[in-house]
Amino acid sequence: MDEEAESLIGGIDVEAVPVEPDSAEPGASFDWLASTGVGLSWVETQPLTGRTIVVRADPARIAGYAVRDESVGSSLHAYGGMPYLFTTSGALVAVNAATGQLSAPSGRTSDAFTYGDLAGGDGQVLVVREHDRGDQLIALAPASGRLRVLLATDGFLASPRVHEDRLAWMQWASDVMPWDSCEIWIADYSPVQGLRRPRRVAGGPTESAIQPHWGADGTLYFMSDRSGWWNLYRWRDGRAEAVAPMPAECATAPWESSYANYLLLPGQRVAMTVQSGPEQHLAVVEPDGGSRMIQTPYTSIKPYLAALGDRVALIGASPTRASEIALVATDGSDEIEVIRRSTARGGAPTASAPEQLHVRADGATTTVLFYSPTSAEDGGPPPLIVRPHAGPTYQNELRLDREIQFFTSRGFAVAEVDYRGSTGYGRAFRKALDGNWGRLDVEDCRNAALYLIASGRVRSDAVFISGASAGGYTALKAVCDDGPFTLAVARSAIVDPQRWRTTAPRFQRPHATILASATSPVVAEQVRRSVLLVHGAADQVAPIGDVDGLAAALQQRGLLADLVRFDGVGHYLSGSAQQTALDAELAAYRKALRRMGVAMPA
Missing domain, CATH: 2.40.128 (Lipocalin)
Structure with a gap:
């Protein structure tokens, strides 16, 4: 040990x-918020230089x-x-x-x-x-x-936390994902002697225990989904007890280490995020276990809460409010002081805000964020873009999204689908996609589109689907069946799930294995609609060779809308590559619509 x-x-x-x-650069983003005792620190992107820096803000x-x-x-x-x-x-x-x-x-x-x-x-x-x-x-x-x-392991470690002479940390095996199986360990610790008497206090094969944090009195807090939901627990005197049980997710799937969805406040109070579907709230749990939702303008809160006295520092956003750093009072006044925002304030007055829909089909309920267009050529139903999120163990975020506004401002409706496998709906829903990738996600996207067509909200003959990475695989599989999709856009798409089991990063290989257990590669002969492929030539996660092969076969069948390649670009598109990808996607939609005789706003 x-x-x-x-x-x-x-x-x-x-x-x-x-x-x-006074403010950050236009388009800046904020992450990894922390308290320095008298002030705050965070990571901030500088779009003009392309750098990411640490910012420290003290009173002076x-x-x-x-x-x-x-x-x-x-x-x-x-x-x-x-x-x-x-x-x-x-x-x-x-x-x-x-x-x-x-x-x-x-x-x-x-x-x-x-x-x-x-x-x-x-x-x-x-x-x-x-x-x-x-x-x-x-x-x-x-x-x-x-x-x-x-400490050394052939698996994974995360979130070391010290209190006096004890250390706590997260640990999970090399063949599992931390949102499926993760443990909390503690040990006696000193800088001279290292770790002694390690013991597991929570987690196991069917439990994800994450985010350990010591209270001032030596009580260990953590999140666990043992009830089916990630809820807050505390461990003391050798036993764990629920702090604020509720049918809601109070933690984010641990894609990154050091997430902080909760923090300990003075007076034995706890502040934490509470997520129900795509929407997140901030809550305060009192010493007696009672909880109160704090009224904020934010529907999306990043998992980096920090404390400054009895106030909560957070990075929040909404569909009409760009990401910003704010201090939120917990004394009942719910007062908010914005600490840092981009000079591009919020969203434009014409920004499209989503309607949250619940689509029931195939024995499951799917949550859809539906964005109406902010411009249209006439009063008729608009064309629709269905967007399965990447991950796929993630969810659509209820916040201002530049890509969505890019399309709604040009006459398109957009539907973001939290298909089965998404987070924010409990452990059972999250694991529903295991062995069903390329099937249940496709069904849920299809049913969302059919619902919007049947309700008269969108055109029946102009329905597109667009996804990135794992969402790109969903989009490709969606056009391997008849209707309702006219064209698929696949960015950085995983084409061969079996190959992804070896090309995925070490952390994600178990994820790929679980998801790909009953999947098959996208084969051009099975594709029935046009496809736009957008890919980085340096992508190590989804190799460009798979995309080149698919593109060539689709070209022979007359189903390749285009292949947009970016030399030197990896799995994630940003900056000019991201804008070029959006322009290519828009061009593909407009070309398809022109064939139908549909005119769109310039």
Whole structure:
């Protein structure tokens, strides 16, 4: 359990970065919000430079920092973990997004590991690092640069949390996903002796226990879905008890490490997010177990809650309000102070806000976010774009989405579908897609479209489907059957689920195996409608070769709308590549509509 391996790091690698004090750049995004005791810190993108920096806002000033000439960010477990930490002396320890290496006051690492999930601990920094054989939990002495391996496993580790002489962490095996099976462990801990007497306190083969956090009195809090919903529990005196049981999700599927969907407030109160379907709220749980929803303008809250006194700091958004950092009062006044927002305030007055629909078919209820167009050529029903989300273990977020507004402002209706397998609806719904990928998700997207057609909200002859990554596979499978889809758009699509089992990142390979257990590749001979393929040539998750082969076969059958390739681009499209992809998608829709004699707004 405790390894004696030690090493040293050397060199200094952190620089100050100018930031505007009043607001962030247009299009900036915010992540990894944390409390510094007297202020807040967060990760902020700078679209003009393309960098991601750490911003620290104290009562006296606001300042930006970054790894020299690079961005701050972590690709731990492929999707990331807390990439920075301010030590008690105010020094910054951060992860270089380009290399995955750790930069500390004494210098930087230079090894084969990827670092992330930083946390404070008794004057040291606790860090999780990963290589292709497993994870290690290490303790870093920032001043000397000494690294000590505390724990190693061929599986996964996350969220180390220290309280006095005890350490808690998340742990799961190499062949499972943390939202299916995850454990909370604790051990006696000291910087000198390391870990002693490790023991499991929650989680198991059919339980996902996540987000450990110590209370001031030594009580250990965590989220668990043992009831079928991720709810808050506390462990003390050798037993666990529910804090605020409810039929709602109070945690986010742990795609990244160090999520914080709840925090402990003074007076033994707890603030936490509560999600029902796509909508999230902020709640305060009182010491007697009673809870109260706080009224905020936000319907989407990122899983990075932080405390500043008795106020909750959060990153919130809504369909008409862009993402912003705010302080929310918990004293009953529900007052909100916005700390940081982009200079592009909220959404345009004509932004389309969704209607939440519930479609019942095939023995299941599917939630759909339906966006009406904000411009139209005439008063008739508009064409429809159905969008299955990526993941697929995720959900559609109820917040301002640039891509959706791009299409609604050009006369299209958009329907986002939380198909079976989505999060936000409990464990059983989340696991319904296991072994059913390419079937249940397709059925739910089809039924959503048929419902909107039958209700007269959209045209019956102009229904498109568009998805990315796993959602791209859903879109491709959807046009392997007759109706109602006229054309499919597949961005960074997984074409061969069986190959994805080997190309997926180490973290996600069990996910791919579970989902692909009864799936088949997309074969051109089965496709019945036109397809637009958009793909990065450097995509390692969904290899471009699969897409090239599919495109060639579709071309021979006259079903290839286009293949848009981006040299040097990986699995995720951003910046100019993302805009080019949107323009190509719009062009494909308009071409299909012109064939029907349908005119669309310019």
